[in-house]
Amino acid sequence: xxxxxxxxxxxxxxxxxxxxxxxxxxxxxxxxxxxxxxxxxxxxxxxxxxxxxxxxxxxxxxxxxxxxxxxxxxxxxxxxxxxxxxxxxxxxxxxxxxxxxxxxxxxxxxxxxxxxxxxxxxxxxxxxxxxxxxxxxxxxxxxxxxxxxxxx
Numbered sequence: 001x002x003x004x005x006x007x008x009x010x011x012x013x014x015x016x017x018x019x020x021x022x023x024x025x026x027x028x029x030x031x032x033x034x035x036x037x038x039x040x041x042x043x044x045x046x047x048x049x050x051x052x053x054x055x056x057x058x059x060x061x062x063x064x065x066x067x068x069x070x071x072x073x074x075x076x077x078x079x080x081x082x083x084x085x086x087x088x089x090x091x092x093x094x095x096x097x098x099x100x101x102x103x104x105x106x107x108x109x110x111x112x113x114x115x116x117x118x119x120x121x122x123x124x125x126x127x128x129x130x131x132x133x134x135x136x137x138x139x140x141x142x143x144x145x146x147x148x149x150x151x152x
Contacts, residue, residue, distance in 0.1 A: 003044040004055040006015045008037065018089070020054055022082045025096075026112060026125050030058055034123070036094075044144070049114065061094035064110055067142040071133075075115060079126050083117040092107065094127075098136070107136040 002010050013035050021032045030049045038047035045066040049055035064071040073093070075085065085091060093115060096109040110133035116123040 003035070003050070003052050005037075005050055005058065007057050007058060008050075011037065011040055011050075013052075017121070019049075019123045021123045021125070023124060025059070026127075028057060036061070047094070049094070049096070060097040060099060062097050062108060062109065062139075063094045063113065064093060065111065067108075067139050068110070068137075071110065071146055073113060073130065075144070076126065079115060079124050082120045083115065083124055084120055085117050086119070090117050090119040092118050095137075097139070104140050106136065106140050108139045109135050110137045111135045 001015050002012050004010055017035050019034045019036065021034065024032050029049075031054055033052040034049050035052055036047050037050050038044070040105060044063050047061050049059040049061045062098055071093075075083075075091065079085075093113050095110055097106060097108050099106050110128075111126045111130075112125055112135065114123060114125050
């Protein structure tokens with residue numbers, strides 16, 4: 001299928017790659033179908049979470065473990081049920097990134113990660129009750145100093 005995007009033009013995607021958010025993304029609850037754009041073999045850890053239905057809706061995302069080795073979360077039982085999670089290996093976690101004009105102030109939302117069940121492409125954004133993580137975690141310096149070989 002071909003989707004229209006604001007930043008990448010028309011993009012051919014496999015319908016099997018469409019991720020369905022069970023309740024939408026916070027603030028964008030009406031948009032439920034997304035696709036992750038970006039090649040797995042690229043050096044950049046950044047990907048794009050592009051809405052399939054709204055060409056203008058696209059989020060920059062990053063695996064939080066890329067720059068924050070000790071990042072961990074417990075997927076709440078109700079989320080695991082909604083996503084039909086059966087195996088830990090099926091859990092993919094992303095943080096939504098905000099890149100302002102001053103790139104040195106780039107932040108990742110560690111408090112409300114995106115959880116994807118790779119087995120069935122169901123997803124949810126959850127809000128963690130973990131005080132270690134914030135909505136606006138500055139990441140540029142951590143990314144610059146991160147050694148991917150040490151990723152946990």
